Amino acid sequence: MITDIFPASRNAALSRLAQFIPGAGQNYAFGRNTDSGPDQPSAVSKLSPYLRYRMITEHExxxxxxxxxxLAAAEKYIQEVLWRTYWKGWLEMRPSVWTQFQAERDGQRDSFPNARAIRNAEAGQTGIEGFDDWARELVETGYLHNHARMWFASIWIFTLRLPWALGADFFLRHLVDADAASNTLSWRWVAGLQTAGKTYLATTDNIARYTNGRFEPKGLATTATIPADLTAINQRPVPFSVQVDEQKPALLLVTPDDMNPESLFSSSTAIRKAVVAADPATLWGDNARGFVAxxxxDAAERISGTFKCPTDVVDTFDVETLITHAKEAGAEQIITPYAPVGPVADHLAELAPRLDREGISLVQIRRKWDEKFWPHATKGFFPFKEKIPKILGEMGL
Ligand SMILES: Cc1cc2nc3c(=O)[nH]c(=O)nc-3n(C[C@H](O)[C@H](O)[C@H](O)COP(=O)(O)OP(=O)(O)OC[C@H]3O[C@@H](n4cnc5c(N)ncnc54)[C@H](O)[C@@H]3O)c2cc1C
Structure with missing residues (x-):
């Protein structure tokens, strides 16, 4: 079970973090590229599902x-955590990239002529050493090491010449940390669509070296042909942020995008009731759904303790469910942590005008971390990275 590998509680996240911390300096910097195999010790933190669903925050x-x-000793690790923040901010300012990825994926699903090649790749039956093992590991464990994700995506795109959007979709359906921004933009980055002209080409030597000789795949592509980019990028500023009115009776809505509202809202906020929505429609695959369920x-227990309010776990947050809960609780507003570009945000955008008509406002509150970092994701990671020490300093870190 996925929750044997990633126990789905905040306490599990905190103890994984505590175990990892001594190695967050040199050990991570030197060992992070090595993937010794699924059951072997690793220098990476394996915190990604907890960060993805914000059971722990980047800040903490x-x-x-x-x-x-x-900061100098842990620079590498902190930069990797900030890659996540960067991708989230980058997509927040370019939501059309997400919309167009989904359109391309759906189009390719219907029209790609070699469906058998996709089936073989997903089943780990291509005959390519390593690649086949990673396909199975992904499905079975819901996780792949970062380097394996890069090698896999590169072989999918450049050696097997399969559509990148279908590879990204395969990851979304199986990763426990499946994320609209990190996944889509990393696949685009490997394909050479994200940073103009820069592709990631996996090589036999690099794979052999960083898998400790476990895999030495032959016949990999030696040139990277960049796929056609069908995406038109329209940039917008990060949407305005709003403040919560703490006095106004509220229903707290918790979605899979941020399951740690007790670190966002003060315990004196007039929360009359909370609903934690483990909505499978906002997730792509069973690994993620099992984890979030x-x-x-776990979130409901913490929330009812912190806000001293009745808390229900629901499996959908359609408009009727929310209105019923809000009215029952005498709430005049629904407050929720801000949902970045992705299925939860799409769903909330549909709900807001309908709730408005019922006299209930939907208020999304953004974290200071996102507020500070996201607006800097205007260009590549390099200029963003330069800003990290200053912004951390401004936040007292
Ligand atoms: C093709 C591809 C697809 C990916 N899809 C996802 C995805 O859907 N969800 C996801 O969370 N990450 C994704 N990543 C990024 C990265 O591979 C994982 O976040 C990382 O492997 C998680 O393992 P960890 O927690 O041990 O990472 P660590 O190395 O311990 O890093 C700590 C944290 O930093 C963040 N992080 C690290 N590397 C990256 C990165 N390159 N990009 C963004 N964030 C990073 C993660 O939140 C991670 O938990 C993808 C990378 C590639 C190349």
Whole structure:
């Protein structure tokens, strides 16, 4: 079960973080590229599902690391955490990239002529050493090491010449940390669509070296042919942020995009009731759904303790469910952590005008971390990275 590998509780996340912290400096910097295999010790933190669903936040992970290491010593790890923030901010300002990815994926599903090649790749039956093992590992464990994700995507695109959007879709359907921004933009990055002209080409030597010789695939592409980019990028500013009216009676809505509202809203906020929505329609695959279903019970327990309010776990947050809960609780507003570009945000955008007509406002509150970092994701990661020390300093880190 996925929750044996990733126990879906905040306490599990915190103890994984505590175990990892001593190695967040040199050990991570030197060992992070090596993938010794699914059951082997690893220098990486394996915190991604907890960060993806914000059972722990980037802020507290970075803070905990900096309590033990200097910024210089833990620079590599902190930068990797900030890659996530960067991708989220980048997509937030370019939501059309997400919309067009979905259109391309659906179009390719219907029209790609070699459906058998896709089936073989997903089943790990291509005969390519490593690639076949990673396909099976992904389906079975819901996780792949970052380097394996890069090798896999590169072989999918450049050696097998399969559509990148269908590879990204395969990842979304199986990764427990499946994420609209990190996944789509990483696939685009490997394909050479994200950073103009820069592709990631996996090589036999690199794979052999960083898998400790477990795999030495032959016949990999030696040139990277960049696929056609069908995406038109329209940039918008990060949407305006709003403040919560703490006095106004509220229903707290918790979605899979942020399952840690007790670190966002003050305990004095007039929360009359909370609903934790483990909505399978906002997730892509069973690994993620299983994880979030367990995480929802854990979140509900914490929320009812912190806000001293009745808390229900629901499996959908359609407009009727929300209105019923809000009215029952005497709530005049529904407050929720801000949902970045992805299925939850799409769903909330549909709900807002309908709730409005019932006299209930939907208020999404953004975290200071996102507020500070996202607007800097205007160009590549390099200029973004330069800003990290200053912004961390401004946040007292
Ligand atoms: C093709 C491809 C698809 C990916 N799809 C996803 C996805 O759907 N969801 C996802 O969370 N990550 C994705 N990643 C990024 C990265 O592979 C994972 O976040 C990382 O492997 C998770 O393992 P970890 O927690 O041990 O990482 P660590 O190395 O311990 O890093 C700590 C944290 O930093 C963040 N992080 C690290 N590397 C990256 C990165 N390159 N990009 C963005 N965030 C990063 C993650 O939140 C991670 O938990 C993808 C990468 C590639 C190449």
């Amino acid at each position: 992970v970075v803070q905990a690391v900096l309590e033990r290491h200097s 367990s995480a929802a019970s």
